[in-house]
Amino acid sequence: MTDLPDEPAGGDMIAQPAKIAVPEDVQAAIRTLIRWSGDDPDREGLVDTPARVARAWKEYCSGYGDDPAHHLSRVFEEVGGYDEIVLLKDIPFQSHCEHHMAPIIGKAHIAYLPRNHVVGISKLARVLNAFARRLQVQERLTAEVADCIWDNLKPHGVAVVIEASHACMTARGVRTAGVGMVTSRMMGVFRDDERSRKEVLALMHS
Numbered sequence: 001m002t003d004l005p006d007e008p009a010g011g012d013m014i015a016q017p018a019k020i021a022v023p024e025d026v027q028a029a030i031r032t033l034i035r036w037s038g039d040d041p042d043r044e045g046l047v048d049t050p051a052r053v054a055r056a057w058k059e060y061c062s063g064y065g066d067d068p069a070h071h072l073s074r075v076f077e078e079v080g081g082y083d084e085i086v087l088l089k090d091i092p093f094q095s096h097c098e099h100h101m102a103p104i105i106g107k108a109h110i111a112y113l114p115r116n117h118v119v120g121i122s123k124l125a126r127v128l129n130a131f132a133r134r135l136q137v138q139e140r141l142t143a144e145v146a147d148c149i150w151d152n153l154k155p156h157g158v159a160v161v162i163e164a165s166h167a168c169m170t171a172r173g174v175r176t177a178g179v180g181m182v183t184s185r186m187m188g189v190f191r192d193d194e195r196s197r198k199e200v201l202a203l204m205h206s
């Protein structure tokens with residue numbers, strides 16, 4: 001098979017990043033898994049697979065090299081006196097469960113009530129990705145995102161709701177297709193004040 005070119009051939013094609021080298025022992029581990037699954041790692045179609053799988057896992061787990069707090073280090077003080085809820089909703093994400101290393105696919109709603117300053121809105125999605133692109137359980141992912149915003153922005157409140165489907169439940173094991181898991185973490189006013197909690201939940205599901 002011919003590898004795709006690293007550089008765009010022209011037009012608006014997106015350049016492929018340079019491929020990282022994959023250590024021999026990592027490739028050997030994936031060859032063992034292929035053999036154990038019942039296939040022959042030396043057959044033509046599988047020869048390059050161990051290196052591809054390893055690179056794919058580096059990408060799925062790129063959050064280990066991404067400091068979530070760093071994304072919240074730049075704040076904007078002047079926002080015209082805005083002191084209401086800021087919500088980023090329906091943020092798609094992909095993660096992998098730490099029990100089966102199977103995909104967790106879902107969306108997150110992240111809200112906070114600012115105290116004096118706000119953060120660039122894309123940064124909430126970056127914080128989510130930094131935690132999601134690791135081996136996770138959904139409860140910890142939810143708590144880590146909320147705690148990171150709470151600790152770094154020191155807002156009046158944080159609300160994180162995550163809805164996801166777990167391939168370890170749909171593609172294997174109990175095989176219940178269509179089942180979704182919902183987790184939430186409410187902090188500050190969203191935990192202590194019922195009206196604020198209702199308001200943020202209504203916005204998330206509007």
Ligand SMILES: Nc1nc2c(ncn2[C@@H]2O[C@H](COP(=O)(O)OP(=O)(O)OP(=O)(O)O)[C@@H](O)[C@H]2O)c(=O)[nH]1
Nearest residue numbers: 097098099100136137138139166168169172173174
């Ligand atoms: N609470 C929680 N459980 C998860 C998450 N992802 C996967 N799991 C569960 O982790 C559990 C692991 O249970 P085990 O009994 O050790 O593993 P298993 O024999 O493969 O279990 P089954 O999936 O029931 O076949 C399973 O019930 C999974 O559904 C998650 O994000 N949060």
Ligand SMILES: [Zn+2]
Nearest residue numbers: 097099100168
């Ligand atoms: Zn799992």
